[in-house]
Amino acid sequence: MSPDFPAFALSAEHEALRESVRALADDKIAPRAADIDRTGEFPMDVYDALVKADLHAAHIPESYGGAGADALACVIIIEEVARACASSSLIPAVNKLGTVPLLLAASEEMKQRYLPPVARGEAMFSYGLSEREAGSDTASMRCKATPDGDDFVLNGQKSWITNAGESQFYTVLAVTDPDGERGRNISAFVVEKSDPGFDFGEKERKLGIKGSPTRELHFDNCRIPGDRLIGERGEGLKIALRTLDHTRVTIGAQAVGIAQGALDYALGYVKERKQFGKAIAEFQGLQFMLADMAMKLEAARQMVYVAAAKSERGDADLPFFGAAAKCYASDVAMEVTTDAVQLLGGAGYVKDHPVERMMRDAKITQIYEGTNQIQRIVMARQLLKRK
Numbered sequence: 001m002s003p004d005f006p007a008f009a010l011s012a013e014h015e016a017l018r019e020s021v022r023a024l025a026d027d028k029i030a031p032r033a034a035d036i037d038r039t040g041e042f043p044m045d046v047y048d049a050l051v052k053a054d055l056h057a058a059h060i061p062e063s064y065g066g067a068g069a070d071a072l073a074c075v076i077i078i079e080e081v082a083r084a085c086a087s088s089s090l091i092p093a094v095n096k097l098g099t100v101p102l103l104l105a106a107s108e109e110m111k112q113r114y115l116p117p118v119a120r121g122e123a124m125f126s127y128g129l130s131e132r133e134a135g136s137d138t139a140s141m142r143c144k145a146t147p148d149g150d151d152f153v154l155n156g157q158k159s160w161i162t163n164a165g166e167s168q169f170y171t172v173l174a175v176t177d178p179d180g181e182r183g184r185n186i187s188a189f190v191v192e193k194s195d196p197g198f199d200f201g202e203k204e205r206k207l208g209i210k211g212s213p214t215r216e217l218h219f220d221n222c223r224i225p226g227d228r229l230i231g232e233r234g235e236g237l238k239i240a241l242r243t244l245d246h247t248r249v250t251i252g253a254q255a256v257g258i259a260q261g262a263l264d265y266a267l268g269y270v271k272e273r274k275q276f277g278k279a280i281a282e283f284q285g286l287q288f289m290l291a292d293m294a295m296k297l298e299a300a301r302q303m304v305y306v307a308a309a310k311s312e313r314g315d316a317d318l319p320f321f322g323a324a325a326k327c328y329a330s331d332v333a334m335e336v337t338t339d340a341v342q343l344l345g346g347a348g349y350v351k352d353h354p355v356e357r358m359m360r361d362a363k364i365t366q367i368y369e370g371t372n373q374i375q376r377i378v379m380a381r382q383l384l385k386r387k
Ligand SMILES: Cc1cc2nc3c(=O)[nH]c(=O)nc-3n(C[C@H](O)[C@H](O)[C@H](O)COP(=O)(O)OP(=O)(O)OC[C@H]3O[C@@H](n4cnc5c(N)ncnc54)[C@H](O)[C@@H]3O)c2cc1C
Pocket: 126, 127, 128, 129, 130, 132, 134, 135, 136, 137, 159, 160, 161, 162, 163, 206, 214, 364, 367, 368, 369, 370, 371, 372, 373, 374
C-alpha cells in the first residue's frame, strides 16, 4: 500500500481522546448512572468532573476560551459519556445545541459575551425551538417577540426544553413578524435565566434520560434588549434548522454510545450465565444476535463519524448525512438495547442490571431533534432535489 494512501481511520489524537473520556466515564460517571436514573436529579458532580476535564462544551473555539474540539472529537466525547450514562451525555450535547446558533450567526460581540462563560463551566446553554402545538411543524410556533423601542418583549411558551432551569442561557426562537411569510417571520434570541418575566414549568416525568431535566419555558412580558438578537431578524428558523444539521450528528453519537454500553454489558453476561450446563454464549442463536448487534452498531458508528467530518467541513450534503446518521444510529440503539434486555432474560427486565435503563434511554434518540419520520422527510427532500 502506498505510504501516501490517506488513512481511513481516526487520528491518534482522536483515539487518545476516546481513551481518556472512557477512563473518566468508567471512573466517575458509570458508578453514578443508576442513581441518576433513580433520583432524576441533574448530576452536578458529573458536570463538575466534565468541566475539570474540559469535556462539558469542548466544541467552543479556543478564541472564546474553549477547547476547540472538532466535530469528530465532540461525537467521541458524547459517545463515550453516553456509553456510561445517557443523561450525562446531554451536558456536552446540549451545550453544543444551545451555542451553535451563536457560532453560526451571532455578532462577534455577542459570541465574546456568551461563549466564554460556557467554556469556563460557569453557565450552560439550552435550546428552545419546540412548543406544545409546534413540534415537528416548527414554523407554526406561536411564541412572540414583539419589538418595543430598542427592546423585544417575549410572550408565550416553549416545550420540552432539555436542561431547562439548570442552564443560565437559552437560545429561543420566537415570531417577530406575525403577519410575515411563514418560516421567515421568526427570529432567534438569547434569553438569560435571570430575565424578569422568564420562568419554568414543572419537570416532565419521563421514560428515560431522567437526570436531564426537561421543562417548559414561560415568557410573560419578558423584556430583553435588542442586542440579544442572533443574526438577522427573520432568519431565526433558518439558523435553528442549520443548527440541527450539525447537532443531529451528536444525537447519533449518543445513540451509538448507549448501544455500545448495552452490547458490552450483554457480552459480559452471556459468558457468565449458564443454562443447560453451559454458558449461554455457546448457543448459536444468541451468537447470531450478538453478531447482528455489533454489525449494525459499527455501521451506525461509521455513519456518525462520516457525518461529523461533514459537519466539521460544512459539506453541502451535511443535511442528508446528519439526518441519516441520527435516524440510523437511533433505530440501531433501540434495537440493540432491546436485544440486550432479551439476552439477559428476566435479569434484563430489572434494575439490578443497566440494560433496562439503556433501553429506556435509547428511545428518546428516535424522537428529539426531529423524530425519525422527520429525518426521513429531510433525507427524501435532499435526494429529490439532487440533479
Ligand atoms: C425528553 C425530550 C427532550 C427534548 N428536548 C428539546 C430541546 O431541548 N429543545 C427543543 O426545542 N425541543 C426539545 N424536544 C422536543 C422534540 O424535538 C419534539 O418532541 C419532536 O420534535 C417531536 O415533536 P412533537 O413531540 O410535537 O411530536 P409531533 O410533531 O406531534 O409528532 C407526533 C407523531 O407524528 C409524526 N409526524 C409529525 N409530522 C409528520 C409528517 N409530516 N410526516 C410523518 N409523520 C409525522 C411524528 O414523527 C410523531 O411520530 C424534546 C423532547 C423530549 C421528549
